[in-house]
Amino acid sequence: xxxxxxxxxxxxxxxxxxxxxxxxxxxxxxxxxxxxxxxxxxxxxxxxxxxxxxxxxxxxxxxxxxxxxxxxxxxxxxxxxxxxxxxxxxxxxxxxxxxxxxxxxxxxxxxxxxxxxxxxxxxxxxxxxxxxxxxxxxxxxxxxxxxxxxxxxxxxxxxxxxxxxxxxxxxxxxxxxxxxxxxxxxxxxxxxxxxxxxxxxxxxxxxxxxxxxxxxxxxxxxxxxxxxxxxxxxxxxxxxxxxxxxxxxxxxxxxxxxxxxxxxxxxxxxxxxxxxxxxxxxxxxxxxxxxxxxxxxxxxxxxxxxxxxxxxxxxxxxxxxxxxxxxxxxxxxxxxxxxxxxxxxxxxxxxxxxx
Amino acid sequence: xxxxxxxxxxxxxxxxxxxxxxxxxxxxxxxxxxxxxxxxxxxxxxxxxxxxxxxxxxxxxxxxxxxxxxxxxxxxxxxxxxxxxxxxxxxxxxxxxxxxxxxxxxxxxxxxxxxxxxxxxxxxxxxxxxxxxxxxxxxxxxxxxxxxxxxxxxxxxxxxxxxxxxxxxxxxxxxxxxxxxxxxxxxxxxxxxxxxxxxxxxxxxxxxxxxxxxxxxxxxxxxxxxxxxxxxxxxxxxxxxxxxxxxxxxxxxxxxxxxxxxxxxxxxxxxxxxxxxxxxxxxxxxxxxxxxxxxxxxxxxxxxxxxxxxxxxxxxxxxxxxxxxxxxxxxxxxxxxxxxxxxxxxxxxxxxxxxxxxxxxxxxxxxxxxxxxxxxxxxxxxxxxxxxxxxxxxxxxxxxxxxxxxxxxxxxxxxxxxxxxxxxxxxxxxxxxxxxxxxxxxxxxxxxxxxxxxxxxxxxxxxxxxxxxxxxxxxxxxxxxxxxxxxxxxxxxxxxxxxxxxxxxxxxxxxxxxxxxxxxxxxxxxxxxxxxxxxxxxxxxxxxxxxxxxxxxxxxxxxx
Numbered sequence: 001x002x003x004x005x006x007x008x009x010x011x012x013x014x015x016x017x018x019x020x021x022x023x024x025x026x027x028x029x030x031x032x033x034x035x036x037x038x039x040x041x042x043x044x045x046x047x048x049x050x051x052x053x054x055x056x057x058x059x060x061x062x063x064x065x066x067x068x069x070x071x072x073x074x075x076x077x078x079x080x081x082x083x084x085x086x087x088x089x090x091x092x093x094x095x096x097x098x099x100x101x102x103x104x105x106x107x108x109x110x111x112x113x114x115x116x117x118x119x120x121x122x123x124x125x126x127x128x129x130x131x132x133x134x135x136x137x138x139x140x141x142x143x144x145x146x147x148x149x150x151x152x153x154x155x156x157x158x159x160x161x162x163x164x165x166x167x168x169x170x171x172x173x174x175x176x177x178x179x180x181x182x183x184x185x186x187x188x189x190x191x192x193x194x195x196x197x198x199x200x201x202x203x204x205x206x207x208x209x210x211x212x213x214x215x216x217x218x219x220x221x222x223x224x225x226x227x228x229x230x231x232x233x234x235x236x237x238x239x240x241x242x243x244x245x246x247x248x249x250x251x252x253x254x255x256x257x258x259x260x261x262x263x264x265x266x267x268x269x270x271x272x273x274x275x276x277x278x279x280x281x282x283x284x285x286x287x288x289x290x291x292x293x294x295x296x297x298x299x300x301x302x303x304x305x306x307x308x309x310x311x312x313x314x315x316x317x318x319x320x321x322x323x324x325x326x327x328x329x330x331x332x333x334x335x336x337x338x339x340x341x342x343x344x345x346x347x348x349x350x351x352x353x354x355x
Numbered sequence: 356x357x358x359x360x361x362x363x364x365x366x367x368x369x370x371x372x373x374x375x376x377x378x379x380x381x382x383x384x385x386x387x388x389x390x391x392x393x394x395x396x397x398x399x400x401x402x403x404x405x406x407x408x409x410x411x412x413x414x415x416x417x418x419x420x421x422x423x424x425x426x427x428x429x430x431x432x433x434x435x436x437x438x439x440x441x442x443x444x445x446x447x448x449x450x451x452x453x454x455x456x457x458x459x460x461x462x463x464x465x466x467x468x469x470x471x472x473x474x475x476x477x478x479x480x481x482x483x484x485x486x487x488x489x490x491x492x493x494x495x496x497x498x499x500x501x502x503x504x505x506x507x508x509x510x511x512x513x514x515x516x517x518x519x520x521x522x523x524x525x526x527x528x529x530x531x532x533x534x535x536x537x538x539x540x541x542x543x544x545x546x547x548x549x550x551x552x553x554x555x556x557x558x559x560x561x562x563x564x565x566x567x568x569x570x571x572x573x574x575x576x577x578x579x580x581x582x583x584x585x586x587x588x589x590x591x592x593x594x595x596x597x598x599x600x601x602x603x604x605x606x607x608x609x610x611x612x613x614x615x616x617x618x619x620x621x622x623x624x625x626x627x628x629x630x631x632x633x634x635x636x637x638x639x640x641x642x643x644x645x646x647x648x649x650x651x652x653x654x655x656x657x658x659x660x661x662x663x664x665x666x667x668x669x670x671x672x673x674x675x676x677x678x679x680x681x682x683x684x685x686x687x688x689x690x691x692x693x694x695x696x697x698x699x700x701x702x703x704x705x706x707x708x709x710x711x712x713x714x715x716x717x718x719x720x721x722x723x724x725x726x727x728x729x730x731x732x733x734x735x736x737x738x739x740x741x742x743x744x745x746x747x748x749x750x751x752x753x754x755x756x757x758x759x760x761x762x763x764x765x766x767x768x769x770x771x772x773x774x775x776x777x778x779x780x781x782x783x784x785x786x787x788x789x790x791x792x793x794x795x796x797x798x799x800x801x802x803x804x805x806x807x808x809x810x811x812x813x814x815x816x817x818x819x820x821x822x823x824x825x826x827x828x829x830x831x832x833x834x835x836x837x838x839x840x841x842x843x844x845x846x847x848x849x850x851x852x853x854x855x856x857x858x859x860x861x862x863x864x865x866x867x868x869x870x871x872x873x874x875x876x877x878x879x880x881x882x883x884x885x886x887x888x889x890x891x892x893x894x895x896x897x898x899x900x901x902x903x904x905x906x907x908x909x910x911x912x913x914x915x
Binding site: 052 | 549551552554558562569
């Protein structure tokens with residue numbers, strides 16, 4: 001099946017500085033994608049290229065198989081049928097909520113406009129605020145108006161640029177789940193840009209981790225966490241530490257805490273060689289890979305602790321002096337400096353060539 | 356009033372809304388402070404009341420004569436003038452604002468500040484220079500006649516179109532300044548939002564940018580309109596009869612103060628209608644205010660689009676500033692030798708003295724108002740302050756009549772009382788002094804000084820006072836070491852604005868000055884009345900130089 005959106009090796013720069021470098025991605029209809037990365041990684045530039053606010057320097061962008069950017073082709077943004085939710089919402093302050101939502105419906109026959117606006121007001125739960133002005137709404141309400149306005153003309157693709165960054169944290173989580181439901185309910189295809197992984201996990205089906213203008217890995221949230229493609233992704237997503245290890249055979253790797261048994265991912269070998277016996281690697285250990293066990297002969301000293309309600313995140317000092325993280329149910333309350341027993345409990349191995 | 360616009364544009368309404376307040380509970384009630392705003396408001400209401408009451412006065416013969424002969428013409432002239440200036444300033448101001456705020460074309464940076472320069476030239480100065488240049492006897496027509504023959508046709512410069520053109524050139528910066536401010540704060544984000552909803556840039560301008568800027572544009576047009584209605588000098592130069600010149604002629608030509616004030620009452624009614632509209636516009640400006648978004652790229656104009664943009668900006672700057680100022684310079688240089696004498700220095704001295712006194716008086720009253728409102732942050736005080744700063748909307752001719760009538764009455768009454776009670780011949784106590792003039796200036800320019808001082812006062816929050824008190828400062832020490840340093844720049848701005856405005860002011864000075872008290876503006880009026888353009892140029896140069904001061908101040912302020 002032809003993807004709805006396809007980016008082929010696009011490149012974008014501000015002055016001398018390359019901000020998007022040979023980036024490619026594809027999105028199927030009905031999918032919600034996300035570009036996740038630290039600020040300045042070029043993710044917003046990608047979005048603006050797709051929307052048509054910026055041209056691409058090289059490469060091409062295809063929408064429904066039709067080229068809209070690249071090789072001298074440039075379809076202006078108003079003809080792309082792409083909706084956008086801006087970081088600052090960019091609501092029109094001189095128009096009411098319903099006029100804002102109905103703003104892009106000028107191609108619809110007059111009789112169909114009001115029902116569509118009403119439908120969206122219902123969808124985003126703002127029916128009571130229809131005749132209010134943007135400045136009378138709370139941040140969360142403004143956000144929903146921006147979403148409804150962008151969805152109203154039924155765009156082929158919806159772009160969301162850091163849509164929750166202006167909201168406080170508690171609202172962010174609730175709204176991001178709401179937005180996913182709304183998008184799925186409208187069967188919309190969307191790309192979200194954010195620096196907040198929780199937001200990305202809550203909304204997106206597929207997530208691309210961006211760094212220095214390139215996509216490091218395009219995958220599901222589960223795989224990004226448990227099967228990171230490189231060190232950057234492993235560092236950026238979730239928490240964890242690297243411990244040096246030695247490959248015993250293709251099924252086993254030995255580290256300080258014992259022997260891990262699992263398929264060793266091929267990327268652990270430098271230069272695409274197969275990772276053989278005695279190969280030195282760094283093994284990623286997530287906080288949930290190390291469990292607390294009083295009966296275990298393996299002991300570690302508590303360096304720091306962070307109480308998180310249901311559990312406590314301990315930073316431990318291993319006998320070799322390396323540190324590791326362990327997530328422990330919070331009734332196991334140990335003091336800093338205390339020795340506690342730990343045990344490995346990892347069912348797969350993430351390892352990279354030793355650095 | 357020009358400078359009112361400047362400060363409004365800078366503070367963008369935040370000075371107008373809200374007052375930061377001290378907890379007044381821990382202070383003993385100071386009844387003196389309580390009264391100040393009401394006294395000042397009363398001072399503004401006296402001329403308004405005087406003039407309005409003459410609306411209902413019995414019609415004199417002169418009034419009936421005026422109604423029969425000149426009134427329809429006055430109304431018609433005023434109507435066409437207002438219509439012309441409103442549409443002209445809106446068109447020119449908005450297009451220049453859009454070009455310099457959103458587009459990129461050769462010279463854009465230079466033009467974006469240079470287009471404010473015409474604010475330094477009083478409209479009546481532009482007027483007499485244009486007349487001197489383009490009138491029948493002017494160099495242009497003379498040259499054209501010599502070339503094309505004596506019967507060649509040339510548009511009538513002295514007519515309606517001439518006045519409208521001059522006023523549009525003089526007043527478009529109000530619209531330009533406010534509209535530009537609106538376009539700049541909108542950012543490009545809303546245009547992009549419109550594009551993502553399927554509108555191209557041209558449609559986006561008309562559907563989004565223009566409606567969003569509408570309150571600001573309306574505010575600018577409103578100021579231009581008020582200046583137009585208040586204008587005396589320009590229409591006097593052009594001999595284009597409007598209410599202001601009719602008031603002057605009724606008083607000083609027909610010696611009928613009652614007819615003058617009846618005319619003034621009609622003008623006042625028109626102005627009141629405008630004030631109501633203006634207050635609503637201001638309120639909407641506050642609500643429609645959007646936060647500054649990141650400046651995205653400008654729309655780069657190419658080819659003849661860019662050339663047309665540059666040409667429009669250059670043409671406007673040329674006719675509104677370069678040409679009048681250049682011609683003034685030439686005339687002033689040629690008449691300098693014979694005109695720069697003791698009398699000129701006397702005009703200059705009078706102008707400077709009057710401006711300084713008015714600035715001192717107006718800023719003092721503004722400070723008192725601001726402090727009173729800070730001590731008593733209640734609705735009654737706020738309304739009194741609003742009324743007290745309403746004077747900027749009153750045309751100088753109306754104020755002159757409205758101040759002169761009651762004060763001359765008081766003067767006569769005092770004289771009679773003194774004669775009856777003490778058998779003393781006092782003569783005129785008030786009319787021979789600068790009192791009427793200064794009071795009228797104060798009424799007219801209080802808003803100009805109130806706005807910067809008030810916004811400076813917003814920075815002294817209640818907690819600043821409390822911090823000073825906790826460090827052992829109180830009373831005068833706090834005033835000297837905390838308040839004055841914070842208020843200093845606001846007071847300085849206010850004083851400068853009033854000083855320059857009073858220097859350029861014409862009708863109040865002309866109508867209420869003590870006999871023989873001529874200023875630069877009065878000299879210009881007298882010389883232009885005789886068509887002696889060269890003689891008017893030297894004093895005009897001084898006014899233009901003074902007028903540049905607040906613009907430079909404003910530019911330095913916005914650059915920060």
